[in-house]
Amino acid sequence: MASSSSEDDIPLMKRKKQVKNEHKGRSYSPRSAEQTPDPTQARSKSVIGEDESSDEEMPLAKRANSKSNGKHIKSEDSSDDDNVPLVSHWKHAFACIIIRLLTKKKKKYIGKESQTREKAAYSWKSSLYLQTKKRPAPKVEDSSDDEKPLAKVRKDIKKVPKVKAEDEKKVVKKQTKKVEEEEAEAQYKWWEQGNEDDGSTKWNELEHNGVLFPPAYEPHGIKMKYDGKPISLSPEAEEVASFFAALIETDHGKNPVFQKNFFSDWQEILKKDDKNPKISNFEKCDFRPMFEHFEIEKERKKQLTKAEKQQIKEEKTKVEEPYLYAIVDGRKEKVGNFRIEPPGLFRGRGDHPKTGRLKRRVMPEQVTLNLGENAPIPKPLPGHKWGGVVHIHEATWLASWKENINGTIKYVFLAATSSWKGQSDMQKFEKARELKKHVNRIRKDYSQQLNDKLMETRQRATAMYLIDKLALRAGNEKGDDEADTVGCCSLRYEHVTLEPPNTLVFDFLGKDSIRYHNSVTVEPQVFKNIKIFKKQVGPDNMIFDRLTTMSLNKHLSSYMKGLTAKVFRTYNASHTFQEQLDKLTREDDSVNDKLLSYNRANREVAILCNHQRSVSKNHGQMIAKIEDKIRAMKYQRKRLRRQIIQLDPKMKKSKMEEMQVESDLEDEWIEEHQKDLLVKEREKITTKFEKNNEKLVSEGQAALPEKELKEKLKAVDEMEKEMKREKQSGQIELKSNATVDKLLAQITKLDERIKATKNQALDKEEGKETALSTSKLNYIDPRISALWCKKHNVPVEKVFSKTLRDKFQWAMEVDDNWVSWSTVGLGPLILVAN
DNA sequence: GCCACAACTTAGCAGGGTGATT
DNA sequence: AATCACCCTGCTAAGTTGTGGC
Missing domain, CATH: 1.10.10.41 (Yeast DNA topoisomerase - domain 1)
Structure with a gap:
């Protein structure tokens, strides 16, 4: 049955998708030196394939799924699109600005009146925290009314630091601290407000001071x-x-x-x-x-001295000051990356064909500012003009420019602590939580569709299985001028190998050219499918040859509004975290042990998402050092045991056995170790002596003579002799007050220390290539952490740094009734029965 | 129906700051 | 007080997703 069914599996139309990029040798080190020196040569290789009709012959268009269902799933808001034309290009934008300026007041609210009214009212209410005098009740209809108070507010804010700048350092410091505190207190708690986001208009009024350009180049005159x-x-x-x-x-x-x-x-x-x-x-x-x-x-x-460093820092903050905040609908919001990226060499990751190209200096003429119609336009560099000023109310960016390497647009956004970012972050997790309600149905469906007659459906089901089970990324196709990396939909023949009966081995470079290497046992049907797909497409080709991220996401969104491949990653990550956390946390553990569990759960997620970091250059050394430390302690313990035997021969049997168990203390090592101890002891004494002398001299006293040092070093010589004696006789000189009990107590202490150090080494080794931060920052619902901390009396500061606490402010006050992740829905890694 | 473009999130790395350790 | 490892932050590259025009 299994083999005959494969005949049916073959779709009517047999198509092939040739890889656009040349097949690169598997070199997983992003910086491997084995590149083809001449890219033109390398490129010509791409034609080599057993299939003559390669890329040029096979337009991408052919791949498209012809089954257009015509059902354009569009959100309801699209109906009022005409109100607010989306400006796609700043040159176009000028036309729009003019139109906008002409029609502004009326146009703004047509068709969305009620929504906008609500929103405006809400934003006025919330603007209380602006620390300004109370304002007159807002008149929503007339936006020009807003103008004056807003400008005033802006000035007020600016005035504060200006006044201070005149005073001296201390005052400035104290006051800035104060201001910061006040700001923190006055934070706009958008999450306590009603839900207002209609998803299209992001702001009514927007003011900011533009961008900070890097300083002009100052030649150093050093001659190469x-x-x-x-x-x-x-x-x-x-x-x-x-x-x-x-x-x-x-x-x-x-x-x-x-x-x-x-x-x-x-x-x-x-x-x-x-x-x-x-x-x-x-x-x-x-x-x-x-x-x-x-x-x-x-x-x-x-x-540089501390004072000098301090001064440089202060100057820096002073320059930055005007750019730190934007004013959004009357609220002060922190700006993120207001610095224009300085010129430099493009550091593309992995085998990026353009790596090393010159990233040119950006001038104001290339920069477009997004501002409110009423906002003052910040001054560009002297003698320059802005590339454009637009008023795109649907966008959250403040400034943008086009970068010259890949022609992509760079944006200046608000900081992660801002309400825009916070809101969308929360929405992301809410969406993932919503997936819980649908995931059973989705899993059931794709499990059934794994042996669908229609190839496209079958591929989609298989891809969904992988995305759900392995938290793979969607995997858009990439161009020749980018590094050759893949995700789920763009996986190629060589990226998955089959290990019967039903194990798949994934080995490919994902985002940032990070290697994904994983061996997974899968549903038999999934295994069978991959086998069929691979056979059909052949080497170098995409396994899912009739699947695109677009079609996949379109399908997903039919289950749930806004459901895309990426939501599964968030869902899986947060779910896994909650599950692991519940499993690992012990109520009676110490805070430290609880944190260990927390980090373990975090690590599980990082592993799931394949978040890696490069192993630090001296990781090996570090581990070796720790191991040496352990061995030194073991050596200590061995000596203690010997002493016990010496004191009480009756203990001989048991202690000898204990010593036998640990056999990684070779004589050679012991000898080395002893020498090392002596050297270190001598060094210690010498430096101490020298320092003491320096001190004496500086105090105007005479330095101690060398004799003194020699005298002191004699103690070490004595140690050395003692060691030799010990080696020859096997007897350790006992301290006069030594007792078996005391020695045993010492051993217990050592045992503990050894265990702790071992754990430390293990932890380091396990975590050496796993980066916990990415999942913490982007995938794990912060409310899980907040609630866990609350429940287990762990201070939040232990799990979230200051920046994270700021970013996740919206999540810090979850109430205990919040339905956590594990209580509902199925886990991501549960296999779906056929 | 495809592609290019736009906008936003996710990602690892470098380097500085910081806190523990000696 | 100095040193060192490590953590944090800023930076910017590299993804995903959505859209509109040809």
């Missing part, structure tokens, strides 16, 4: 060498050379693609100024003088 000779460069060429020089010792700087891309962009810059020398060979470039200069500068920076 070309062909062994020092060369002088134009400031611009020097700047770009410096970008590279700073990286020569890093993995980027050693990456041939990075070098090549940098070099060709640099050559373009060099050509701009005739005075620059002709530089045609990368090999002849010596960036080391610049590199060393930067190292010295770094060192100098470190050496």
Whole structure:
């Protein structure tokens, strides 16, 4: 049955999707040096495939599912789209602005009057916390009325720091602290307000001070060498050379693609100024003088006194000040990344074809500001103009610009603590919680559809299984000019291997070129499906050849509004966390042990989501150090046991046995260890002696003679002799007051310390490549943590840093009745019966 | 029906700050 | 007080999702 059914499985239309990228060798190290030096050469490889009709022949369009159901699932709000045209491009935007300006007052509220009224009222109510005098009751209809008080409010806010700046440091410090506290108290608690978000208009009034540009380049004049000779460069060429020089010792700087891309962009810059020398060979470039200069500068920076450092910091905060906050509908909100990204070399991850290219300096002409119609327009850099000013009420960004490497748009948004971010964060978790209600049905459906006749349905069901079970990402297709990474829908033949009877081995590079390597036992039908799909598409091709993230998400949204592949990840993560936390937490544990459980649960989630971090360079050393520490303690213990035997021969049998159990104390090691102990002891005594002398001299007294030191070191010599004697006789010299009980007590203490250190090592080893922070920040519902802390008397500060507490303010006050994640619904990893 | 674009979330890394340890 | 490991934060790259125009 199993084999014959595969005939039916083959769809009517047999299509192939050739991979656009060349098949890259499996090199999982993102920085591996084995790149093809010439990308044009590499690219030509892509045609090599057993299928002659490769990419060019097979337009992507063909892949599309022809079964357009025509049922355009659109949200209800689309009906009033015409009210607020979505500006897709700032050039277009100008036209819109004009229209808007002309029709503003009326247009704003047409068709959404009631909603907007509510919203406006609500935002006025909440603006109380602005620490300003009470305002007159709002007149919703007339927006121009808002204008004056708003501007005034803005000024008031600004005035506060200005006044302070005139006073001296201490005052400033104290007051800023005060202001911060006040701000914290006055936080706008949007989560206590009614639900108002209609999802389209995000603001009525928006003011901010634009963006902060990086300082102009200041040439350092350090001459790099070309062909062994020092060369002088134009400031611009020097700047770009410096970008590279700073990286020569890093993995980027050693990456041939990075070098090549940098070099060709640099050559373009060099050509701009005739005075620059002709530089045609990368090999002849010596960036080391610049590199060393930067190292010295770094060192100098470190050496600055506390006061100097403080001053630099203060100057920095002063410059930043105007950009820190925006005013949204009368509320002060923190801005996130108000700094324009400085120029530099693009540090693409993994095998990014464009890594090393020059990321050019951004000028005001490239920057578009999103502001309220009534807001004052911040001043651009002197002698410059803004690229544009738009009033997109549907968007939350404050400024944007296009970056020159990939042509993507960069945005300035509000900070994570803002109500916009907080609201959408909460919505995300609410959506995931809502999935609980539907997940059973969804699982039942896809389980059935695993052997659907229609290939597309079957692929979709299989993909859903993987997304649900393994928390894979959706996996959009990527272009030639990006690193070759995949997610669920874009998995290729070589990324999944079959291990009968029903184990799949996943091995691919995911987001950020992080390797996903996992061996999973799956439903027999899933195994069978992957086998069929693979057979059909052949090597180098996408396994789900008639599935796109779009079609998948469209299907998902038919189950639940807003359901997409990504929601499963959030759902799985939070659910797993709650489940693990419940399982691991013991009521009578100490706070420390509870935290251990918390972190373990967190780690489970991080593993599920494959959140990795690079193992720190000296991780091995660190572990070795800990192991050495353990061995040293064991050695101590061994000696204690010996002493017991010496004191009481009756104990011999049991203690000897105990000693036998631990056999990783080799004689060789002991000898090394003893030598080490002696060396360290001598060092200790010597440095102590020297320091004491320095002190004496500085106090105007005479230094102690060398003799004194020798005298002191004699004690160590004595130790050494003692060790030798001990080795020869096997007898340890006992302290006069030693008793068996005392020694036993010491052993118990050592036992504990050894155990603790072992745990520490284990914990470090386990966690060396798992990053807990990403899941904590993005996937685990913070209310679970808040509630857990409350319930188990663990201070929240132990699990959330200050920034996290700020970000998750909305979650900090969950009441005990909040229905937690585990109480309803099924876990993510439960296998669905066929 | 596809693609490009837009907007927003998610991600790891570098480097600085901080707190523990000696 | 110095040192060191580690934690936090800022940065920006790299995803996902939605939309509109051709």
